[in-house]
Amino acid sequence: MKLVYPKEEVCITCRLCEIGCIVEHSKTKDILKAFLVEYPRPVSRILIEENGGLSFAQNCRHCEEPLCIEACSNNALWKDEETGIVYLDEKQCMSCWMCIGLCPYSAVTQRIDEKNEIRNAVKCDLCPEKEIPVCVEICPNSALFFENRGVKNWR
Amino acid sequence: MEIVIIGNSAAGIGAAEAIRKNDKLSKITIISEEAYPAYSKPFIKDILSGKADFNRIIYRNEQFYEKKNINTLFGEKAVSINQNKRIIRLRNGKNIKYDKLLISTGGKTIIPPIKGLNKKQIFPFITYNDAKNIYNFIKKDLKTKKKINVAVIGGGLIGFGAALGLEKLGVNVIIIELLPYILSRIFDKDGSEIAQKIAKSKGIKIITSDSAVSVNGKGNNVRGITLKSGKKIQCDLVILAAGVTPNLEICEKTKLKTNRGIIVDKYLKTNIPEIFAAGDVTEAPDGLSGENNVVAIWPNAYRQGYFAGFNMINIKRPFPGNFVMNSIDLFGISSISGGLIDAPDKYYEILSDRNDETLNYKKIIIHKNKIVGYIFINEIDKAGIFYGLMLNKVNVKNFKQHLLKNDFGFVYTDKKLRKKLFENPA
16 A cells, blocks of 8 residues: 655655645645634644754554554554555544554554543544645655555564 | 354454454354443443443444354353363353364452452442443432442552542542552552542542451441551442452363463463463463563453464464553543563663653663663653554664653654654565
8 A cells, every 4th residue: 555655854844744734634624724713623643753954754654453453442443454544533532542652653643622622542544535645745845755665564 | 163252352352353354264253241242441431430331432343243254142151161072161051162262251350358348339340331330329329419439449550440430420539559559550659659649639539558358338238448557438339449360260170271361372372272362361471571471451452362363273473472551541641651660670771750740750661772661641642652662672772862852753763763664664
């Protein structure tokens, strides 16, 4: 299957991938509304890590045998047998954060909005409605690739 | 081939899923004493609080068993194994034949030596039924009483989970812990102190270094508890949460080798070639020490079951070993710990950072430049990276000085590791 692969040498920390991801996973898919009006505010499923001049974007590896699924006792995570995409049902999630504790890529994120009593995990779904995930599409620097390099596990 | 699985929770399901991935033909039968499809044991605290109903915590629904072509014998108890004839005997007298058998009967409540445990309002807290019974009892009682006092015997994961549920019901909770600290298998002293501080701020009373000697009452009804120290506590209900122990009933009269749990090798095989074991009933090799131990946590049970499943159908896959990892909700504050919580000797390095104002706590234990344990309270975002570093025994020598940083991540690790993980997994 195709995954999102970063190329750290050319990432310029512009964070457009994060912004694109937030908008794509918002209700309105409108950048202004997504950032200023929508509650709960959508969370990015791709995260930039940064240290000094080095940065790169990391998201889910859609593992062959995902540890997040092992961790989930509430059936909120599953792997689509045909596409290989690992999905997280945000409404089913009961926020035990076991997937966060087990994902060795740190690719699952907490979404906590106390005001609206929302607590659930979120993760990359490879933008199933799009041909190319929005993070790859929006990257101005070709620092993200959507390619098939083989899926594995880190264990 | 006829495959029989005794037990319908994480380990049993893990095995069934692994088998069906590779083998669509063998007959799979799951026997379970509980009369319903698999559900989340960790979330029975939400049944107790009334926040969730059974449907909300289902792990694999009825359609799952149908789709995977799994026979279910739910509400049936397996009472004995005839290892020579390869037959399981059910409570109702029926016999079930097997070619390969998985025992995943889980754990059972440790009944502490306390007098007066025959009273009505004393409950274990392991199953859906336990949680539902407690909930029903409290709901009924809340109608007639102004305030209900509940004593939770045991301040470990189960007792703390019960306290989380009970607090939401608005009852008074008192935890009685034998050791000097609660959650002592999940946190070190510092972590436990923070957890205790949080729990107390929510109105939970905690008594440590003490234990119950008798439950007192009027006839069949609970009225209070007498502690070893002589202290007396008033309560209307008692939850027994002194721990769980492998449920070995089915092993009686067999030649299965057991210690605390059923002893298995790295293929999850017992000393009897056609019999495998997985989950909380099992004593499997530890991922760090290599010695057999019982690690009764959900993902570990699933993983054992999953690897057992492969080996049961003769696809040899060694189990990577038990690894402890727990995520505990501390009344709204997240926390995760994994591996060791304390250094066994002076040859271990400890990095730690505790802040009582923000309730943040971080601790990392390193041995021979490898991560062997960690605790995170309040900030858990990157905890998974530490699990991966521990599981894969990554040498952290070059980036040790960054491990405690708030923004620690793969940018601080070796480029080679980062490239391997994120750019080219082949």
